[in-house]
Amino acid sequence: MLDSLHRARTEAISKILGNSDKNSLEQIRIEYLGRNGRINQEAKIITSLTKDEKVEFGRALNEAKRAIEGALDEALSEREAVEQQSFDPTIPGILPPVGSTHLISQAIEEISSIFTQIGFTRRRYPEIETDWYAFEGLNMPKDHPARDEQETFFVEGGLVLTPHTSSGQLREMLSSKPPIRMINIGKTYRRQSDLTHIPMFHQFEGLVIDEGLSISNLLGTLDYFAKNFFGEKREIRLRPYNFRFTEPSFEVDISCDVCGGVGCKFCKQGWLELGGAGMVHPNVLKAGGVDHKKYRGFAFGWGVERTYMMKSGIKLGDIRTILSTDIRHLSQF
Amino acid sequence: MAIELKITDSMLRDFLETDAKPKEIASSLSLCGPSFERVHKLEGDHMYEIEVTVNRVDMASAYGIAKEAAAILPQFGHKAKIKPIKIEKYLKGDLKKTPVVKTKKVKYFAGIVVGDVDGKIVDQKLKSYLEGIGEASKNYIVDATNVAMYSYGAPVHAFDLDKIEGVGFTVKEAEAGETISILDGRKLTLRGGEIVFEDNNGLFDLAGIMGGEDSKVTKDTKRILLATEIIDPLVIRSSSILHECRTHAAVLNEKQPSKQSYQAAIEYACQLIVKIKGRSEGSFVYDKIESSPAKSVIVGLEQINSTLGVPLTKPEIEKILSPLGFEVKWDGEVGQFKAPLDRQTDIGIPEDIIEEVARIYGYFKLPKKLMTGAIPTSKSDPIFAFEKNVRTLLSGWGGHEIMTLSMVGSTKSSEEIKILNPLGESAGSMRTSLKDTTIIALKENNWNNQPMFLFEIANVYLKSKKNKTEHSEVSTLSIGFANFDQRTAQGIIDGLKLKLRSKRLNQLSKVGEYFIFEQSISEMLDIKERSAYKIVEKKPLHFEDITLTKEEGERVSELIEEISNATEEVSSIDLLNIHESKYTFRITFNYARSEVSDEKVSDVRGLLEKKLSNRIK
Structure with a gap:
C-alpha cells in the first residue's frame, strides 16, 4: 500500500x-x-x-x-x-526616463509657495494690456520716459506688451475688495536684448491693501520672503528710490551671501540689489477704486530670473541662455 | 532710471562743514538719500559716484548733496551743517540789446556778458575739480561753467562773443534740414523743432544740450556770453535722444531744476571767472515762468506714525525736516508743511512729507512686522495647480520643459496680433500656436538620436473674430516627440488623460518626423469626477486575447469599437501587439475566471469569434 x-x-x-x-x-x-x-x-x-x-x-x-x-x-x-554571493551593489543602474521642469517654472513655484503661506493669493494677469492698466492708471502720464518707444513694445489696437506686472495691481483692486494680498507672477516684455537683458522675462508682483498698513509691514513681508527664499542669515534693507506708482518708493537690497555683508568684489559694500518696492501711491489706489483715506497699500515687483539666479548662484554669462531649448542645458535643472 | 553725478569730496566740502569722513558720508547718505555707488580715492581727495533719483534733480549737485548731508549725517551721530557761499548778484537785466526769443518752448533765458577774459588761462583749483571727476580741463572759462553746473545742478554755457554777432541773436525752433556743427565734432542735420540759437552766420548752439563748434571759447577768446536757459523738457529729451547727445546738461535740463538753481549756477560761474580774470558788462533775463505761491501740505501726526510703524514726536519730525529747508506749523496733531522753493514740484501730497520723515529717520530703524489683519478669502485659480500637475507628470515621464519667446514671425493668420515696433521681423507677431516653436526646439536637438520629448505651457494670443480690438490669452500645452514610436508617444497622452481625468484630449498629429500634441489648458481642465471606489478583486480577472485584421485605411479605433460592440461586461480592451496588419487585443472582463463556468467562458468566446469573424483571418 x-x-x-x-x-x-x-x-x-x-x-x-x-x-x-x-x-x-x-x-x-x-x-x-x-x-x-x-x-x-x-x-x-x-x-x-x-x-x-x-x-x-x-x-x-x-x-x-x-x-x-x-x-x-x-x-x-x-x-x-x-x-x-553573486549580488553586486556597485553595478550602475539603468536610469528611468528623467525629465525636467524649466528653471523658471521651479522658481515661480518656490516663490509662489512662500507667499501663499502668509495668505497671498496667486494671480496671473494679461500680458497684452491697455495703456491705462500699463501706465496711466499707475500714475504715469503720457509723456513719461517709460512709454518711450525704445523700451515698450506697442501692439496693434492701441495696446502694449506689459513691461511690468504692476498692471496687475489695478486689475486686482478693481476685482477684489480689501483686504488684498496678491502675488501676481507673469511674463513681461521690454524692448531690449543683450547679455543681461531678454525681451521677454518674468516678474512677481506683491500687492497688499488693508487698513493700518505701514512700511514696517512691507519690511516684515520682504524679510519673511528673503529668509525663506535665500536663507535665515540673509538680511534685507530699504533705500530711497523713485517710482511713479509708489510713494515712498524703495530700492530693496539683500546682504551679500559671498562676504556675509562685510563687502567684497561681488557686492556693493556688503549688499546686492534685489528690486523695487513702495507704498502704493494714492493716485493708484484711487484708480483702483480703493478709498485711500481708509486703506493703505504696499507693493513690490522683482524679476523672477534675476532673483532666482541670485539665490542659486547659477552663472549663465549670457541671460538669453534662459530661453535655450537644448536638452544639455535643460537637464541641468 | 537715475541721474548719475560725480563730484569730489572737495567740491562737496565747499558747501558742507562736517566731521564725517568720505566713506561715512557715502554709507550714511546711501541709506537715507542719494545712492553713493562708489568712492574713489584720489591724491589728496576722494571722488563720489552718486545716483540721484529722477524726481530729485535738486540733489544733482554738490550743493544739493550738501543739503542732504546736513540733514542725514546728524542721524548717524556726525556734526554737519551747510556752508553757504556768497554769490554776487550779476543778473540785473541791464543790457539794452537782448536775444529775440521766438518760441514758447523757452521759458527762461538768462545771460551775462563778461569782458576782459583770457582763454589761455587755466586755474589749478578748477582743473583739479574737473580732473577729479574724470572731465577734461579746457581753460578757466569753460571750467568755471562746468564747475558751476556740478556745484548747483544747472547747465551754463560760455560763448565767444566775438564769434557771434553780439547778444541780439535769435532763439528759435529749428526747421527741418537745417545743420549745425557741435562741440563733439559732428555736423547734425536737424529734424525740426530742436531749440537753437541763430545769427546771420547760421546756427551756433543746440540749446540746452551742446554748444556749437563755431562759437566755442578758445585761447584767443577775450569776451564771452554766459548763458543758461529753461527749455521744454520734452523737447530736450527727444532732441538729445534723436541726435545721440545725452550730455549731462541735457539730462539735467530734461529733469527741470528750479529757476533758482539756474540763477545760482550762472552767477556762480560768472563769479568764478571774474575772480580769476574778467569783468561783468551787463546781463539780460527773459522770464516767462509764472511764479506761484509756495504750497503747503497738510499731514496729521497719526498718519505719519501709522505709515512708518513707529511713534515719532512733533519735535522729532521738525528736527528731521528743518535741515532740508522745510517749515512746519502745528495745529494740534495736524501739521502744515511748507517745502523749500527747489522742492515745490516734488512735494505735493502727504505721502511726500511722510517719505521725507521716514527716509531721514532711517528705514533701517523701522521694525519688521508681518501683517496681522484678516487673511483674504479669495481663492487662487485652479489652473495653477493643474499646470503644476501637468509639469510634474510630463517631467516624471522624461519630458523636458522648454520656455520660448511669445513673439514669432508672422504667419499671416487673421487671428494674430501684430507688434508695431518689434526687435526684428522674426519677432513681429504674438504667436497663435505653440506648435511651431516646439518643432524648432526639437530640430535644435537633432544631434541627439535618443527618444526625447519637450513640452511647453504658455499663452497663445488670439484676436477676437467678432471684435478685432479684443483678444484672448489662452494658456496652452504643447508636447513634441522626437525619435518616438507613435504608440509610446500616445502612451504619454493616454497617461495624462488617466492621471488628470480630462474628459477629452486632442489627438496626436504627425509633422514630418515628429509627433505633436497641442491643447488649451482650460479644455484639459474639463475633468471627470473621481469614479467611485471599486473593491479590488482578490482573483485575477478573466481575459481573452484575440487577433484581428485591420484593412488599409481603417483606424484602430474602429476595431476597438467593434470589439466593444461584440461583447459585454468588459473592463478594458488593450492593444498587445501589432504585426503587419494583424492587431492582437486583450479583452479583460469584469469578472474572475474562477467565478464563471466553463460554459459561459466558451459562450463568450464563441460569440466574439462569430461577431468578429470577418476580422479573424
Missing part, C-alpha cells in the same frame, strides 16, 4: 535535487504538495484501509510531506545563498 506513496516521494525529491529555478521548484511544490497534488491523491486510499494500516500509512504520508518540504526548503536556501 505504500509503494505508490514512496514512488511519489522519490520522484519529487529527484526532481528537486540540483534544481535551482524558483518557478520550477514552485511547480514541483504544487504538483506534489498542492491541494490536488500527488501526495494528497495518494492519501485518498486511506478510507479503504484498516485501522492499523491507517496508522502506518498516516505516518508514511507525513514523512513524505516533510521530506519533500525539506528538500524544497534546502533547494531554495541554496539558491538564495548563491544569489547573495
Whole structure:
C-alpha cells in the first residue's frame, strides 16, 4: 500500500535535487504538495484501509510531506545563498526616463509657495494690456520716459506688451475688495536684448491693501520672503528710490551671501540689489477704486530670473541662455 | 532710471562743514538719500559716484548733496551743517540789446556778458575739480561753467562773443534740414523743432544740450556770453535722444531744476571767472515762468506714525525736516508743511512729507512686522495647480520643459496680433500656436538620436473674430516627440488623460518626423469626477486575447469599437501587439475566471469569434 506513496516521494525529491529555478521548484511544490497534488491523491486510499494500516500509512504520508518540504526548503536556501554571493551593489543602474521642469517654472513655484503661506493669493494677469492698466492708471502720464518707444513694445489696437506686472495691481483692486494680498507672477516684455537683458522675462508682483498698513509691514513681508527664499542669515534693507506708482518708493537690497555683508568684489559694500518696492501711491489706489483715506497699500515687483539666479548662484554669462531649448542645458535643472 | 553725478569730496566740502569722513558720508547718505555707488580715492581727495533719483534733480549737485548731508549725517551721530557761499548778484537785466526769443518752448533765458577774459588761462583749483571727476580741463572759462553746473545742478554755457554777432541773436525752433556743427565734432542735420540759437552766420548752439563748434571759447577768446536757459523738457529729451547727445546738461535740463538753481549756477560761474580774470558788462533775463505761491501740505501726526510703524514726536519730525529747508506749523496733531522753493514740484501730497520723515529717520530703524489683519478669502485659480500637475507628470515621464519667446514671425493668420515696433521681423507677431516653436526646439536637438520629448505651457494670443480690438490669452500645452514610436508617444497622452481625468484630449498629429500634441489648458481642465471606489478583486480577472485584421485605411479605433460592440461586461480592451496588419487585443472582463463556468467562458468566446469573424483571418 505504500509503494505508490514512496514512488511519489522519490520522484519529487529527484526532481528537486540540483534544481535551482524558483518557478520550477514552485511547480514541483504544487504538483506534489498542492491541494490536488500527488501526495494528497495518494492519501485518498486511506478510507479503504484498516485501522492499523491507517496508522502506518498516516505516518508514511507525513514523512513524505516533510521530506519533500525539506528538500524544497534546502533547494531554495541554496539558491538564495548563491544569489547573495553573486549580488553586486556597485553595478550602475539603468536610469528611468528623467525629465525636467524649466528653471523658471521651479522658481515661480518656490516663490509662489512662500507667499501663499502668509495668505497671498496667486494671480496671473494679461500680458497684452491697455495703456491705462500699463501706465496711466499707475500714475504715469503720457509723456513719461517709460512709454518711450525704445523700451515698450506697442501692439496693434492701441495696446502694449506689459513691461511690468504692476498692471496687475489695478486689475486686482478693481476685482477684489480689501483686504488684498496678491502675488501676481507673469511674463513681461521690454524692448531690449543683450547679455543681461531678454525681451521677454518674468516678474512677481506683491500687492497688499488693508487698513493700518505701514512700511514696517512691507519690511516684515520682504524679510519673511528673503529668509525663506535665500536663507535665515540673509538680511534685507530699504533705500530711497523713485517710482511713479509708489510713494515712498524703495530700492530693496539683500546682504551679500559671498562676504556675509562685510563687502567684497561681488557686492556693493556688503549688499546686492534685489528690486523695487513702495507704498502704493494714492493716485493708484484711487484708480483702483480703493478709498485711500481708509486703506493703505504696499507693493513690490522683482524679476523672477534675476532673483532666482541670485539665490542659486547659477552663472549663465549670457541671460538669453534662459530661453535655450537644448536638452544639455535643460537637464541641468 | 537715475541721474548719475560725480563730484569730489572737495567740491562737496565747499558747501558742507562736517566731521564725517568720505566713506561715512557715502554709507550714511546711501541709506537715507542719494545712492553713493562708489568712492574713489584720489591724491589728496576722494571722488563720489552718486545716483540721484529722477524726481530729485535738486540733489544733482554738490550743493544739493550738501543739503542732504546736513540733514542725514546728524542721524548717524556726525556734526554737519551747510556752508553757504556768497554769490554776487550779476543778473540785473541791464543790457539794452537782448536775444529775440521766438518760441514758447523757452521759458527762461538768462545771460551775462563778461569782458576782459583770457582763454589761455587755466586755474589749478578748477582743473583739479574737473580732473577729479574724470572731465577734461579746457581753460578757466569753460571750467568755471562746468564747475558751476556740478556745484548747483544747472547747465551754463560760455560763448565767444566775438564769434557771434553780439547778444541780439535769435532763439528759435529749428526747421527741418537745417545743420549745425557741435562741440563733439559732428555736423547734425536737424529734424525740426530742436531749440537753437541763430545769427546771420547760421546756427551756433543746440540749446540746452551742446554748444556749437563755431562759437566755442578758445585761447584767443577775450569776451564771452554766459548763458543758461529753461527749455521744454520734452523737447530736450527727444532732441538729445534723436541726435545721440545725452550730455549731462541735457539730462539735467530734461529733469527741470528750479529757476533758482539756474540763477545760482550762472552767477556762480560768472563769479568764478571774474575772480580769476574778467569783468561783468551787463546781463539780460527773459522770464516767462509764472511764479506761484509756495504750497503747503497738510499731514496729521497719526498718519505719519501709522505709515512708518513707529511713534515719532512733533519735535522729532521738525528736527528731521528743518535741515532740508522745510517749515512746519502745528495745529494740534495736524501739521502744515511748507517745502523749500527747489522742492515745490516734488512735494505735493502727504505721502511726500511722510517719505521725507521716514527716509531721514532711517528705514533701517523701522521694525519688521508681518501683517496681522484678516487673511483674504479669495481663492487662487485652479489652473495653477493643474499646470503644476501637468509639469510634474510630463517631467516624471522624461519630458523636458522648454520656455520660448511669445513673439514669432508672422504667419499671416487673421487671428494674430501684430507688434508695431518689434526687435526684428522674426519677432513681429504674438504667436497663435505653440506648435511651431516646439518643432524648432526639437530640430535644435537633432544631434541627439535618443527618444526625447519637450513640452511647453504658455499663452497663445488670439484676436477676437467678432471684435478685432479684443483678444484672448489662452494658456496652452504643447508636447513634441522626437525619435518616438507613435504608440509610446500616445502612451504619454493616454497617461495624462488617466492621471488628470480630462474628459477629452486632442489627438496626436504627425509633422514630418515628429509627433505633436497641442491643447488649451482650460479644455484639459474639463475633468471627470473621481469614479467611485471599486473593491479590488482578490482573483485575477478573466481575459481573452484575440487577433484581428485591420484593412488599409481603417483606424484602430474602429476595431476597438467593434470589439466593444461584440461583447459585454468588459473592463478594458488593450492593444498587445501589432504585426503587419494583424492587431492582437486583450479583452479583460469584469469578472474572475474562477467565478464563471466553463460554459459561459466558451459562450463568450464563441460569440466574439462569430461577431468578429470577418476580422479573424
